[in-house]
Amino acid sequence: MIMGSNMAECHPVAFRWPLKAKTEHGAVLMHVDPRFTRTSALCDIHAQIRAGSDIVFLGALITYVINSSRWNSDPFFKEYVINYTNAATLVNADFKDPDDLDGVFSGLSGDGKTYSNASWSYQRNPAPASTVSEAKTFTDLLLQRVPGRPKTDMTLQDPQTVFQIVKKHYARYTPEMVERVCGCPKETFLRVAETLLNNSGRDKTSNITYAVGWTQHTVGVQIIRCAGMLQALLGNIGRPGGGILALRGHSTIQGSTDIATLYHSLPGYLNMPDARRNHDSLKDFILTEAVPVSTSYWGNYPKFAVSYFKAQFGDAATRENDYGYHYHPKITGDHSHLPMFVDMMDGKIKGFLCVGQNPAVGGQNARFQRKALAKLDWMVVRDFYETETASFWRNSPEIKSGELKTADIKTEIFYLPSACVPEMEGSFTNTQRLLQYHEKAADPPDDSRSNLWFTYHLGKKIKALYKDSTRERDWAIRNLTWDYEPEPAEVANWRIKDEPSAYKALKEINGYIWKDKKPVPSFANLAEDGSTVCGAWIYTGVIPEEGKNQSARRQGDNWISPNWGFAWPANRHIMYNRASADTKGNPWSEKKKLVYWDAVSSKWLTPSGDGIDFALTKAPGSAGKDAGIGFDWLGGNDPFIMRADGKAWLFAPAGLVDGPLPTHYEPYESPVNNVLYKQESNPVAKVWKIAGNPYHKVADPDYPIVISTYRLTEHYLSGVMSRWLPWLAELMPELFCEISPELAVDKGIMNGEYMTIWTARGEIQARALVTRRMKPFVINGKTVHQIGMPWHWGWQGTAQGDVVNNLSALVADPNVSIHEGKVFTCNVRAGRKGGTV
Amino acid sequence: MAKGMFVDTSICTGCKACQVACKEWNGLEAEPDHFTQGPGAPYPVASNFTGNSYDNTGKLSARDWRHVLFIEQINSRRTASRWLFMSDSCKHCTDAACLNVCPVEAIERTDLGNVIVRQDKCVGTKLCNKACPYGVVRYSEKTRTSHKCTLCNDRIHNNMGTACSKSCPTGSIQFGEVSELKTKADSRLAQLRKLGENKANLYGYSEAGGLKVFYLLMENPAVYGLPENPVVQQRRKLSLINKGGAQLSAFLMGMVALIRFRERGGRKEPGAEPGAGE
């Protein structure tokens, strides 16, 4: 089931594989999507739903599955769900469902803007007596604070079991409700439900694939979680052919999330120190972050955290100075992309490094973002072409309209040319967590340099400027270890002799023993005493020994290909793959065999060559130690080793700010009221009620049409890497708007001619592409029109068009601050903007 | 030993990778007709939006040796929805009208069965353009010669498949021995028929003496704009020349040489273009 993704168009080569499964193995492909796309064209079933109604559809699938006779009679489902998920866990009696509270969960603050998750927690047994009396290490501190085991009812009958809570929560999510809220015929929904259920179980697995069609919502994280719950209930996680595949957008967007250039995260998914939390010292930081998760593999948090700080500051990082923790910056709020531009508009941000990104086109409420750029003192743009971000001061729509004047823009701007991928070496992490190394084929032309060159040499210059400082505030930059000097052999054949060593950076990411600089082969070798450095623990193993780069391995096979590149963590391709065996350790079936327990050697084995995502010698069914942490606490039937209870979470007692269960809320801007609850939209969604960012009301008569923005096969994101290429420009030359014939007739819009689309944020024009692939929906008895626009265009390049993001708003998911680009409201008319035809 | 391609339109996703891969390998620039230079603009900008589904290149041309067709078949109630795609190119006919009608024998069939326009021999009579029942061969004002897909003549003579088939993400375009491809096509058709695709058919088994590039279609050929019974012009005029018109032949060749001399004098060397957009 592909939902929230247009796989054939946006990940065309990945789509090779489901299509092969269809033609060679009879797999059924289903597409649940607001539009009929090139993906829908190749699928067996297309369920067309209104944008923003995903949780109703998925919730109804959950209800269908758990009430079906097959799910209730096939012992496979019971064994998987009772043992591998938290279905049997008892939730705090204070917990209240949205059904009880007019659409919100228990714990909502008085101002209705934040939740306390205390009432969402598990019922627990008393904490065990600690085995550690005197804490000498961070690990000891965790051992003194191990919580009691969650209480369970393995019969699933207790009304406080997760299972009963889930069942009750989704009881109103029915096929009829799908028809009413999603606008999808009940029959189509039932075909999807039956197909999923029939193709899950001991012998078969089903996969769910999504992309930004799910993330770009004010309930984005909850949509994805809902799919996770469904897959857990169907026993499809940790098994070959199952799982949830997140199709990400950029060549190493996974890598840039893992090794986070993101405000909230340190590399390897350690949290960024946050001055609003009890992060006052390294000890406080570790206790705050690690205690709640110490009974998972995160019990090793202290080792990963100390090794990170040691990688930052080397010899200067000592036990006495908390490994430099005090000098490391702390966040104090949401510093993500949208607030970054809000603060830029306010003049708070003065200097801006924009490296391979084009917010003048790709940013939400792009007019707002461009105007914010004009407030900067200085900006560096690194790219291949003169992007819209680089040129906003001379030819943006705001300059053309006179809203901004070039002479008034005091921003000092540097355009620095970047090398292209074949002109440098380095690793990318693809959407499957697979690191692949690309080699350098040629020197970049003229002044073009790799971005690593830029950051490395900038760092050297900045460090030189600070070298004589004695101020405490400069301690971090002065003591930052900074040595990626190339070995002579690395640059011998190239014109550019000062290109830094990507290998050395990757080795630091991998981790090594500080004293002798020998790489550590596994994250199990990392220590909390400052003897190891490690940039990102999840990547450890990519350089297991000096000179051996596993990401550059190029030996594939017909299945898991363990010798092609390197999958983090520890070359494990299928995560949580302990779940591919039953509670006795036997494969669920011969057909779906992956990892299994070998009683002779007392080990988990897999002939596939995949890494085993479990403790190799922990026997199935064996009990964990109540007073232990990490793998010691987990039992032999706890496959989900990164969860504090070792289980897949049907109910999330922690980790989410907007509720433990996915619940249908209308998009922040919706043409209809919420049929399911009194609460219209996500109560804790991130909104910015500021000048330049007006919103539309729910069911706003001025903006009755739903708009969704998306990408095409022929272009890439904001177009920097495609609109300058004539080969791609001619395939999709100009911005267009997909619109149904019904709406086109209603508005007098002719195919191929210009039409205008506007919101309270902006007005743009586009060519009309009138097509029955778009359809009007009947939602709760009311006709709702929806249009769609690819957002690749801007005013530069060999294919040009208006910036679609001029229409969108700054509004975001409360968990991850991802904007709601997949659904908002607008209006349309025939003709060009400004009234001309 | 005939090489060819089997185009299974049932698994084409309309991605157009074939169009770009063809241009990349063969050094074909984007079609200048697709771009317009506005007053004061620093460079030409694409202006070929058609409004015809996702097809903006429209047809095969001297620089577009591949073209993907988009056919939307959706009823007003949206109870039956289909979006058909078909990647089209030269079919390398066994009985090739272009080759038949060329007065200067600039169009040749190689040992692998592919039909190529020899740029050193072509004089731009355009007879082949008119004769091709599929609208494949196209004249270029720039080179004053005709162009079309060569079946990647250089690649296939060096044990490589065609650029388009190599790039094709789903295997919709397959290159190989025609006889082997036909076996594959037959079994794929049988599979589809079994799944209830009653309109699925193979195109190119008999048309124009059999096409080296043939298709599995999901609809009647006419839906894709393919002639049900393509008329193949024969070598009538030339055979007349060969039989009794040695003088006429000599005269014609003389004329041709003259045209060529004149044209060459007024333009760049033909080998240099159309070039890759470096």
Added chain:
Amino acid sequence: MMNVTRRQFIKISAGAIGAVVATETAALGVDTAAVQGRALSVPIKTGKQVPSICPFCSVGCGQIVMVNDAGKIIGIEGNPDSPISEGTLCPKGAATYQLVMNEHRWTKVKYRAPGSDHWEEKPLDWAMDRIAKLVKETRDANFNEFEELPDGKGGKAKKRVMNTYALASLGGATIDNEWNYAQQKLMHGLGVVYVENQARI
């Protein structure tokens, strides 16, 4: 780092090696004059073959970059050895050559002075020095060692933050892991907290 088997390259160029002369891209295919009619030996462009990864989406298709004797990139196509892509590419991947070899590409440093209406070309070293100086000036003028923040009990507390809100870094999802590592390291070293990339887009 070239610990690559040569096996994969033979797949795409077997038969061509040794027998033919490398020729310029532009001439090939179109100029079938170079093709000796019915002759079996047809020249083909060849060169050093360097394994790479597609720069576009997150699928990570394998690419082979072909480089001529002069060190110039003359072609980019799929790597048949990749278990992910098996030699195939989408239209963007297939167009990678034009991303790299493109007359519109800007390969020189450009500078726009405050209030100016035009770009000026500047030396790379000059720009790097100027940027380093600006980073320092901006940071030094806007650095926070402590900040009053809610203490979680309804009051306020002075908390150590060691950061600056005056600098921001955006981008990284199309740039090597090694750069992302170096960038976050340098930014954290400077106290920059506005560090973001495309992961939220």
